[in-house]
Amino acid sequence: MSMHRRPLLAMSAACLFGAVLPAQAQSPPSTRIRGTIVSLDGPLLTIATREGPHVMVALDDNLRVSALKNVELSEIAPGTFIGTAAIPGPDGGLQAQEVLLFPEAARGSGEGHYAWDLAPGGTMTNATVASQVQGKSGRDLTLTYKGGSVVVTVPPGVPIVTPIPAERTDLKPGAAVFLSATKMPDGTYTTAGVTVGKNGVNPPM
Template sequence: MKFFQIRALAASVLLAGGLAAAHAQPAQPARTAVRGTIDQVSPTSVEVTARNGTKSTIALPADVRVAAVSIAKLTDIKPDSYVGTAAVPQADGTLKALEVHVFAASLRGMGEGFRPWEGADGKKGSMTNGTVGSVVTTSGTTMKVKYKEGEKTVVVPPDVPVVYLEPGDATLMKVGAPALIFAQKGDGGALKALNVIIGKDGTIPPM
């Protein structure tokens, strides 16, 4: 069974203020990504052991969004596919993909745009979510990814992990399942899940 390394987009904290405001609005509560294996799950919480051995208990709101991720192929990247890719810049101005996730049609538009990204290993790059305009396949794949503010050319080497992301539900959250949970820290550091991504058949969620 093939396991992919987890790469995650680091969530940013935004400060905002009106033109007439004397000071900026308070920062949004801190967000974190918990990557690991589910130990226990109940209707209101999930316990996870992270890759570094840290254990966390995360509250599950009734409306938490759950998605499933499974192994896909380079050939699943087609014109008009909606994709997300973590990548690093190349000397010629293109981006080199580190992973690609292909979204189900019902998730089109999720996270659209281009933004800074930092992987679990601290490596910095970018995350691009958008619609594939064209695909050229040679020894890998080169794709044009269009989003509202622009377009990026992304080179996808043949050995880059490609996964499929689709809507899921709470039944996917089982003991032993690999999970990626984006959570928000509340007062006292308590965690509340915002999004839960569960790997099918042992697939480790990317992003």
């Protein structure tokens, strides 16, 4: 790989995966938005959020759009870098709600273990898979990150996805979206990256 190509990949990864960085690592603070596209009028994307209200998001001129594809749990091997949203299970351990397999260019994105708002009491762990074993309720992944490690159980049926490129033209009414945006003084939002549902695979984050 050329020296010119490597920085471009790193830049692309930062744009595609800004949505999964911890909010405290961004300045100004960002807001995660999940919902369904109502319309796209020029640079303004209107979204019906999962909470109900509609919000307007101004899309950056250099907007990065990504989609997702399903992958098998077997691709989550020791040494891979993943992000997983989880909630406490009945036994007190962490149970994954989704797993995102990062491409190698995005290794280290948002590394750590922190609160996440997909569900009450939720967490996000972006970390390297140290080991995996079959547990009673699913595959148990030991995840290591700078400063710590956790064990997350991946139950059968949990979405396991990896990013793929998408286009602005994929931002169609009815499509599910997930993004991280900056709220402006007038109550609107701006963003440089959107993950959109495509080919039946919606953002599970």
